[in-house]
Amino acid sequence: MKIKKKYNKINKKIVKVLTTTFIIYSTIISANENIFDVISRPCINSKSYILIDYNTGTVLTEKNADKHQKPASLAKIMTSYVIGKAIKTGKIKRSDIVTISNNAWATGNPLFSGSSLMFLRVGDRISVEKLIKGIILQSGNDACVAMAEYVSGKQKKFIDLMNFYSKKIGLKNTYFKNVHGLDIPGQYTSARDIAILGQALIHDLPQEYSIYKEKNFTFNHIHQNNRNLLLWDNSLNVDGIKTGHTEIAGYNMIVSATKNHMRLIAVILGDKTEEDRKINSKRLLNWGFETFRTINPIKKNQKIAALPILYGRYGTVNIGINQNVYLTILKNQEKKIKIIYHISNNKIFAPVHKNKILGSMTFIINNHIVNTYPLVALNKVPKGNIVFCFLDYIRLKLNKWIHQ
Template sequence: MIKIYKKNNQNINKILKLITTIFIVYSTIIYAKENIFNITSSPNINVKSYILIDYNTGMILTEKNADEIEKPASLAKIMTSYVIGKALSKGKLHRNDMVTISKNAWATGNNLFSGSSLMFLKLGDRISVSNLIKGIILQSGNDACVAISEYISGNQKNFVNLMNFYAKKIGLKNTYFKNVHGLDELGQYTTARDIAIMGKSLIRDFPQEYSIYKEKSFTFNHIYQKNRNLLLWDKTLNVDGIKTGHTEDAGYNIIASATKNNMRLIVVILGDKTEQDRKKNSKRLLNWGFETFRTINPIKKHQKIASIPVLYGKYSHIRIGTKNNVYLTILKNQEKKIKILYHIKNNKIFAPIYKNQVLGNITFIINNHIIGNYPLIALEKIPKGNIFMCFLDYIKLLLSKWIHQ
């Protein structure tokens, strides 16, 4: 059973204050470097950098040189997808819009695209946004990236500015884009950690865009091309995305996401040696993650955790819970070690109270390490009571002060 400890004396109050201080460090645990599980058996992958995270919690399961600066190659197209998703959600772009292909997006007239991944667009063609999106995601078409960026923003530079704007907004610390497709360019860089955050943000914010990443092939102008993410064909893993990339400078890159039971993992590898090594190593990390960890959902959003007294209210108690689902990453068979502490900000809660008002927080601990912290909110509205009810509560307060003097 999970144990719940409530604040009820000075000692526990001091502990809760300490927990609050500690949580400032752990609240953005995806940036934390400490392995809080003390695992020594993580896979030894011989690549430049990698990271494996739990999607639901952001917990780092293992990493190597995750903040080392590398070239993104076509993984940059994830941010291209993100900007497209934003434009679609705001109604500035529609899937059935027709885009006229300019000279900049015409591979024959652009030496930059020589030998790279293409949708093979032709000058003057009119292509639907829906097909261009598939060309970007499934064919990794550099020409398609240029075409849609010009349609959305007028030119590539403006679109790249949007990429960098949203990169900062979702929390990327060491990423900068210079073009819309990811081909090597001086001053364009990223890290494994940032790519993982970028992938997580795409899955969370634009699930419809992300759903295209699991499609295995796309035929355009009678040209059949397979998705380059070989893990999509692996029957031992439920991989549903997301992207591979390769240039001479970057090496073989991949970000892949897979699900098992209630768990979703995201793995990023940058700078692998070959396409097959990239597949083998990313699969190894995903399998290790699923074999070693579990994601649990001990509290559902808006589920009642407790009822606490209210003074001067129409009702004497209010139900408290969390606004979002609570997810925790734990080692397998660690459930019995979880301790839960919850505390309320003030000793006495006064009405009126508004629905979703933050009243305290709930903290989850294993082996003296915080693995999660969530705000506790009011699950309902409590208006101020009538004069008679307020007078009774006032008398209660006076008696309480008198008794404790």
């Protein structure tokens, strides 16, 4: 960059800071490239599965991840997501009381025969909070109907919301036709979409997600345990998410666990037995934690450097990235990352608005671009008074004359 003499010292400091930063944080790897192909993967016999890093979305391993499968009770994750959104926007409250209709009557509805239930009765008056727990912890199909009717008036309108949010969060191979996940023609999902849905639930609705780690729930003197058996596994720090099973779908599971500031999400679809889905989910999580780690090299709005400004009230503007940067790396590839920064213009003129993009930072490993983040102004720099502007104008003219 060619910069006026007044800022030569500042510019040298910028280069030094950026170079130092890049050396410190040259420890990253990414998603979406075939950088992980050299790794031996765990042997999983499920119809479909995927393992992702929650913070980066990096796919660590997968099989038939986009193939259509029946969701079974994993559909209830979207049901609870829609309910959580309704609470968040103030449409309903957790303390609201719901009157149970004939449609949500547990024992009087042939559709529910042999399925998981909260065991609601017509005319019962139950809080939204308890019905949510009935959906999440008891996997109650009857509770799903009760809440769908309370939120939207009719189940069809609630299902429309489920599909609306599916598109909004980026699910490409999912379509819901009921609120509980019981088998019905035309209803499907995929392992990748379920992982994305779990990721959205954790990020968007942390209070809703916190319920998923509870191990049991008692309603009307009926005690039921959470069907996520990995919640009782002391070798893993599992805090969710959900299981599902129907005759057509097989045994499904999405599970999330944390270790050393890293969160992984594993999805198993179409396993043969309840024990198989538990073992295979655990195998995926253990393999992921043993093979990878996630780092947060740059914090949101962390100052990376200061760039010179012309015609400004201040002489420099701080630059950084306006989001947390997470990167997933192989444990043996920490020194292979290269980081390249680019400043869009060699002269930056005031005024500069906060969050204005001034350049970019790119992470590379094994000649693959891992990710690129925009470098933005972290502070506003208004235009300076007439004296500062005149001095900068003179310096620019002198600088141009000297370098002719």
